[in-house]
Amino acid sequence: MTSASTRTVLITGASSGLGAEMARQLAARGYDLALCARRLDRLEKLRAEILAADPSGSTTRRIEVRELDVNDADQVFEVFRGFRDDFAGDVTDGTARGIDRIVINAGLGKGAPLGTGGYAANRETAMTNFVGALTQAEAAMEIFRAQGTGHLVMISSMSAMRGLPKSMTTYAATKAGVAHLAEGLRNELHGKPIKVSVIYPGYIASEMNEHVAQQSPLMVSTEKGVHAIVEAIEKEKASACVPPLPWAPMSVLMKHAPLPLFKKLM
Numbered sequence: 001m002t003s004a005s006t007r008t009v010l011i012t013g014a015s016s017g018l019g020a021e022m023a024r025q026l027a028a029r030g031y032d033l034a035l036c037a038r039r040l041d042r043l044e045k046l047r048a049e050i051l052a053a054d055p056s057g058s059t060t061r062r063i064e065v066r067e068l069d070v071n072d073a074d075q076v077f078e079v080f081r082g083f084r085d086d087f088a089g090d091v092t093d094g095t096a097r098g099i100d101r102i103v104i105n106a107g108l109g110k111g112a113p114l115g116t117g118g119y120a121a122n123r124e125t126a127m128t129n130f131v132g133a134l135t136q137a138e139a140a141m142e143i144f145r146a147q148g149t150g151h152l153v154m155i156s157s158m159s160a161m162r163g164l165p166k167s168m169t170t171y172a173a174t175k176a177g178v179a180h181l182a183e184g185l186r187n188e189l190h191g192k193p194i195k196v197s198v199i200y201p202g203y204i205a206s207e208m209n210e211h212v213a214q215q216s217p218l219m220v221s222t223e224k225g226v227h228a229i230v231e232a233i234e235k236e237k238a239s240a241c242v243p244p245l246p247w248a249p250m251s252v253l254m255k256h257a258p259l260p261l262f263k264k265l266m
């Protein structure tokens, strides 16, 4: 049994990489979890791993898992509402709860230079990372508006800071779109109890980049990168580049460097 005061986080794209590690680190901080992705077997293994690692045992930690493809809009609403109902509790016996935080994290990094035959990959990235994020934000805000409270976290990327060339062009544009969705919502909700954070990760080891031929010297481990993400989320920062070094100062350079200098850097 969990108490009414236990807080609950819903994470999409929780089957690997940053999403799975956010689940581990947030569980260690005492949160109950609602986890979704397409690979349900991975989510079930992750649930077992987190429960086994919990010193208080599986009687106090609650983790619900559901299969979700964020490109299936009907399924997004169905899954989010299903999690809301899982954690609804009961107002009559004082166990009323809800979903306290939703992390829109699912994403992929396929891409090719525009006009080189890679439209399918670019479209898949655009649909999953931007249209999928819009659908998740709609479903999340439906829950938060009904509750009157909540914390929406959108995972963008440092690549959102500036248009990027070649195989990164579409990906960077989707992540700029995600950041603008979050900023628009934050503008609307300023001063209200529903909070919105946008997170701009730099290079963090995950499945997405494990096959990248040239690993960046700026790449950090999944644990370290996600620790920085979780710290920013817990502080309900409006926006955060993570890890802060070197990415916070780099964001200024990325946004404002003249193009010839920027091209040398990236």
Ligand SMILES: NC(=O)c1ccc[n+]([C@@H]2O[C@H](COP(=O)([O-])OP(=O)(O)OC[C@H]3O[C@@H](n4cnc5c(N)ncnc54)[C@H](OP(=O)(O)O)[C@@H]3O)[C@@H](O)[C@H]2O)c1
Pocket (backbone or CB within 6 Å): 012, 013, 014, 015, 016, 017, 018, 019, 036, 037, 038, 039, 040, 042, 068, 069, 070, 071, 105, 106, 107, 108, 128, 155, 156, 157, 158, 200, 201, 202, 203, 204, 205, 206, 207, 208, 209
């Ligand atoms: N790692 C980095 O350096 C970095 C930097 C900046 C931003 N990010 C962002 O961080 C987020 C997580 O990426 P990651 O690095 O952790 O990569 P990852 O290990 O490949 O994880 C991606 C996650 O997204 C899920 N996903 C992909 N397509 C989906 C779909 N159609 N429906 C539902 N879930 C889907 C995957 O689950 P299933 O395949 O099981 O569905 C997986 O759990 C992404 O939004 C990415 O753009 C990562």
